[in-house]
Every structure is written in C-alpha cells, then in structure tokens.
Amino acid sequence: MELNLFAEILLLLLISVFLIALFRRLKLAPILAYLVAGVIAGPSVINILSDAKEISFVGELGIVFLLFSLGLEFSFPRLIAMRHMVFGVGCGQVVLTLLVILAICLFSGYDWQAALVVSCAIALSSTAIVIKQLTENGKLQNKRGQLAVSILLFQDLAVVPMLIALPIIAGGSDADLASSLLAALINGLLVFVLLIAVGKWLLPRIFNEIAQARSDELFVLTTILVALLTAAITHLFGLSMALGAFLAGMMLGESQYKHQLEADIRPFRDILMGLFFISVGMQLDIALVWASVHWLVFIVVIVLALKVFLIQLVARFFKQNKTDAWASGIMLCQMGEFGFVIAALALEHTLIDKHLASMLIGVGVVSMAITPYLVNRASLFAQFLARQSLVDAKPDNSNEHSNLSNHVIICGFGRVGQIVSRFLKLESIPYVALDVDPTRIHEAKAAYEPVHFGDARKIEILKSVNIHAARLVIIAFDDIAKALVVIDLVKKHAPAAKILVRTRTDDNLQQLFAAGADEVIPETLEGSLMLVSHVMLHSGVPVKRIFGRVRRERKNHYNGLHGFYRGDSYKQNEREIEYLHAVTLTERAFAVGLKLNELDLPLRRVEVTGIRRGDKEIINPDPDIALEAQDVVIILGVPRRVERAERYLLEGA
Known part of the structure; x- marks a missing residue:
C-alpha cells in the first residue's frame, strides 16, 4: 500500500502507542510492544513502510545512546x-x-x-x-x-x-x-x-x-x-x-x-x-x-x-x-x-x-x-530444584503485608513521606509506603525501608498493603487530582481510616475537605506558623497564648494568613541537596572490619545515619561499632560526596 512519508510515520506511531499501552496493561516489557509493532508494520503483515532502511539507520542511533547510558551506569x-x-x-x-x-x-x-x-x-x-x-x-x-x-x-x-x-x-x-x-x-x-x-x-x-x-x-x-x-x-x-x-x-x-x-x-x-x-x-x-x-x-x-x-x-x-x-x-x-x-x-x-x-x-x-x-x-x-523443604515456601509475589493492622500508609515517599516515616520509626509505629519512582524505591529498599512500587490510585495496590486495616493514610505527594482519587478510594474501602493530605499551598483546601480529608496541611503556611511561633516566643509572648493563636489559625483554615505580595520563586540547585544512599558492604569491601571512627567519613563531609545488619537496624550508630560483611550502611550527603564515600567504603582511599 502506497502512503506518503507523513502518513507512514503517523500510522507507525499509532500502532506503537496502542501496543505499548496494551503491553503495559498486560505487564509485559515495552521492548516486546516495539517488536510486535515492527512485525505488524513490516512486510509480513501490512507493509506500511516504503523505506525501512531509513528507520533502521535512525534506530541504530538508539544503540549508541543505549551504550552511552550503559557506560554511565x-x-x-x-x-x-x-x-x-x-x-x-x-x-x-x-x-x-x-x-x-x-x-x-x-x-x-x-x-x-x-x-x-x-x-x-x-x-x-x-x-x-x-x-x-x-x-x-x-x-x-x-x-x-x-x-x-x-x-x-x-x-x-x-x-x-x-x-x-x-x-x-x-x-x-x-x-x-x-x-x-x-x-x-x-x-x-x-x-x-x-x-x-x-x-x-x-x-x-x-x-x-x-x-x-x-x-x-x-x-x-x-x-x-x-x-x-x-x-x-x-x-x-x-x-x-x-x-x-x-x-x-x-x-x-x-x-x-x-x-x-x-x-x-x-x-x-x-x-x-x-x-x-x-x-x-x-x-x-x-x-x-x-x-x-x-x-x-x-x-x-x-x-x-x-x-x-x-x-x-x-x-x-x-x-x-x-x-x-x-x-x-x-x-x-x-x-x-x-x-x-x-x-x-x-x-x-x-x-x-x-x-x-x-x-x-x-x-x-x-x-x-x-x-x-x-x-x-x-x-x-x-x-524445589534444590530439593529443599517447601513447607514454608511462598511465591516471591505473595502479600507480605497481609498481617499488617492498625498501621500507617504513606502515599508518596519523597522528602515529606520520608520525614514522616523516620518519626513513625522512632515511635515504633508500623507503616508502609507506596511510590512510583523506581530509583527512589531501589535506594530505599537497599536500606530495607518498607516501601513498594505502586500507584496509590489503584485499589489493588491499596489492598495489597491492607488498606482495610489501616489507622491512617497520609497523602504526601503534591498533586490535587491524584489526591482526590486516593481519598475517594480510601473512603469507599476503609471508612474508619483517617486521611491526612499534604499540599504546598491552601488553594484547594475546601475541595479536599469536601472530598473527605480529615486534615489538610499546607506546608508553606505551616512553615510560616512555626516561624511566627518562634518570633513570638523570643519576643516574650506567653507560650499558652502562642499555642492558642496557632490552634485558631488551623481551625479557621489559615484564613488569617491570606493576603501577601507574590514575587519570583527561587529554585534551589538540586545538586546541593543532601540525600540518603545505602551501601551494601561485600565480603571484600575496604570498610569491613574497621570501626566507624577509623574511617575518615567526616573529612569527606558525609554522615552515617544508620546501619542495617540482618534484621536489626542501628540508628545513629556508635563510632566504636565495627562494620561487617553484608552490612547496609546508610550515608547522608550531597550527590558527589556520597559517590566518593561509597567508593571509599568499597575500595579504600
């Protein structure tokens, strides 16, 4: 069939988009969708491409970029x-x-x-x-x-x-x-x-x-x-x-x-x-x-x-x-x-x-x-192949949270979600987090955090973390449309669970309360309230009066904080933001057998915030603790220093 070049590309894109969407539904790799699209577009089926060599040549550049990415990794x-x-x-x-x-x-x-x-x-x-x-x-x-x-x-x-x-x-x-x-x-x-x-x-x-x-x-x-x-x-x-x-x-x-x-x-x-x-x-x-x-x-x-x-x-x-x-x-x-x-x-x-x-x-x-x-x-x-006992064996995809009850579900494991999780951990309150960022999940799972890949807008994902037995659901991502969907699902399937929503501003406060949120915390206004509280405290205002004023502002949905001059926002350079990274020590890693105070990590301007050893987590470890093989060391610092520190822990100076 003879088609002009624009129509050929348009039809090829249409086939590819449809197949990728279908294969994602079937939880199959996108690579397979592209291969099937090529089969359909090729001479074996409808033969829509008049010059397949040009597509092949452009596609070869994909191999160049793939190997470039492989080199980066x-x-x-x-x-x-x-x-x-x-x-x-x-x-x-x-x-x-x-x-x-x-x-x-x-x-x-x-x-x-x-x-x-x-x-x-x-x-x-x-x-x-x-x-x-x-x-x-x-x-x-x-x-x-x-x-x-x-x-x-x-x-x-x-x-x-x-x-x-x-x-x-x-x-x-x-x-x-x-x-x-x-x-x-x-x-x-x-x-x-x-x-x-x-x-x-x-x-x-x-x-x-x-x-x-x-x-x-x-x-x-x-x-x-x-x-x-x-x-x-x-x-x-x-x-x-x-x-x-x-x-x-x-x-x-x-x-x-x-x-x-x-x-x-x-x-x-x-x-x-x-x-x-x-x-x-x-x-x-x-x-x-x-x-x-x-x-x-x-x-x-x-x-x-x-x-x-x-x-x-x-x-x-x-x-x-x-x-x-x-x-x-x-x-x-x-x-x-x-x-x-x-x-x-x-x-x-x-x-x-x-x-x-x-x-x-x-x-x-x-x-x-x-x-x-x-x-x-x-x-x-x-x-089975190793002829071990199968009495306690379970498939890898079994629901590991089936026994969770009276727990907290954190939807979104960004900065806010992670801060919440740290305080829950300190109080020994059980929690589980959901996120859709594979890199973040990989880093968190390396430190044995209870975080899992999944879109909280899908009821199957919420059921997998025992939503019906949760005491509290925290929506920590800043997306109002997604938050409304999650609130609706929680209200239908876990009406007893309290819902806390974090937002950046209070623009959608009434809409979220109307949807069923129990508490809405606009972080910009809450930060202002905390600043004002410290200002009043250092100015001699009694603590009781400060707490009363803050409580009234929250009860009135922050109405007293409206009306201010807006200016150009400043975006912080993300390369200077500190983040956590988990390093697994292999049997031959340099740091194995050494104490924390024997390593010059402070000189490298990174901090060890915790160590995971087997099923035990050591928070703020003692400087005299000796590191062992298979320890997971959680370090804190800016990206370039964290990468240098990881190299030092594994290789030495």
Missing part, C-alpha cells in the same frame, strides 16, 4: 567490590554458554560464523526486565539478587567486544581474520587511551562550564553531541560506534553530572531504541516462523532449560549457595535485548539468513514475555 567501585562474582560467575557463565551453544550449532550443521552469532545472542540475558522485576520485588539486595546482577554486569561488558567482532568476522576471510582482529585490538587501545584522556581532563571542564550557564537546552545538546561525537571517532578507526559511546559514558559516569546526563539522554534513547526494535520486528518473517512454530517452542524450552542448568553449574563451581544458584539460573534463562541487537547486526552483514534471524527474534520474544513470571517465582522453583 558502569561503576568501577561496584565492579571492583563484586569482582569475584563478576569475573568469576559472570565470566564463567558467558564463556560456558558460548561454548556449549556453539558446539550444538556446529553439530546441527551451521557454519562457524552463524553458530557464533547464535551463541552470542543466547549467552546474554535481559538486564532491563530482570533488574526491574528484582527492584519491584525488593530482591535486588539479597544474595541471589546480587549474584544475578553480577552475571548481568559481565554480560553487559561482553556485549562491547561482541559488537566489535561481528563486523570484522563478516568483512574478512578466514585467512586474514586474525590480522583483522589484531588491528581492531590495536585501534581499540588507541581509542581507549584517547577517550580516557579526553574524558578525564577535557569533558569535566566542558560540563562545568555548561552547568554554570544554567541552560537545560545547552546541557542536553552537549550530552547528545558528546555521545555522537565519540561514536563517530570509533567509527573512523573502523570500530563499532557503540564502543565510543560506551567509553564516553563510562568516563562521565564518574563525574557529578552522571544522574543529570542519564536523565537528559533517556528520552532520546528510549525513542530511538523503540525505532530500532521496530526495525528488528520488521525483519521477522511470520510465514517462516509459523511454518516452524513447533521448532520455535522446542528451541525456547531447550534454551531456557540449558541456561538454567549452565548458570547454576557455574555458580555452584564458585561456591555459591545451591538455592541461590538455581534461582539465578531461573531469573537469567531468557534471551536479552542485546540478543536482538546482535541478530540485527549479523543479518545486516549476512552472517545469518533471514530464517535464522526470525527464529532468534522469536526465541527472544517468547522467553522475555515469560521472564516476569519466572523472576517472581524463582525462589519457589529454586527450592
């Missing part, structure tokens, strides 16, 4: 602290899986190039899906979660040489393959040294100047320019563009601008990656896959079973717990998103044919679709 302190698991279990898993799959493919009659492509694609797992599920389930910091993360970290590192090697293998004959790889290695070392030097001495100064200009547009444009420019440099040396982007991200990942860079690049990365996966889906030949659907199912079963067995075998070889080894294998048995990247790259360089590419994509789609189910039930399956 690459942490030398984390790698060094987990080096025994990363370079032990992780390396062993990749190498063993590569060899076994390579042998199977060669035995099945494939040439060595195609066999290498298949083994590289299958050896990798889905970092995005597994990390997301572990974070939501609060399993990221336990032993099996750390084991899975270590394997994924090495897999991410292994992607870079794979992406470099495949075009070289496709470009030369078997005779000069060794010389081509040697030349690529030399070029890679030159590029590495060049970009290390630029990243260490030039990029931080550039971004310092950009940050002082206080221009969001300039910061974003500079970030995009750096990612694309480093990709172009490696391309000029005959290497993969992804390598340059990864190295640039890795250098900037050690800077104080890491989080801002990641936030700026994410929208471009997600959109371009979506286009890339659409282009991959367009290469899936439905007719070929349907004709071989029985083989597809068979291969998926074999791949899942084989990877589970191999991962647990390597983990057991490196002295990991039997149940943890099986659980890690179950969580990482799928094919990952980089498997699609390798399949697309190999097809582009004719290392594999279209039928094999379609089968690889099909295996990836099916295995990734069932990954959330496997991750959620990994512990249960692992206990």
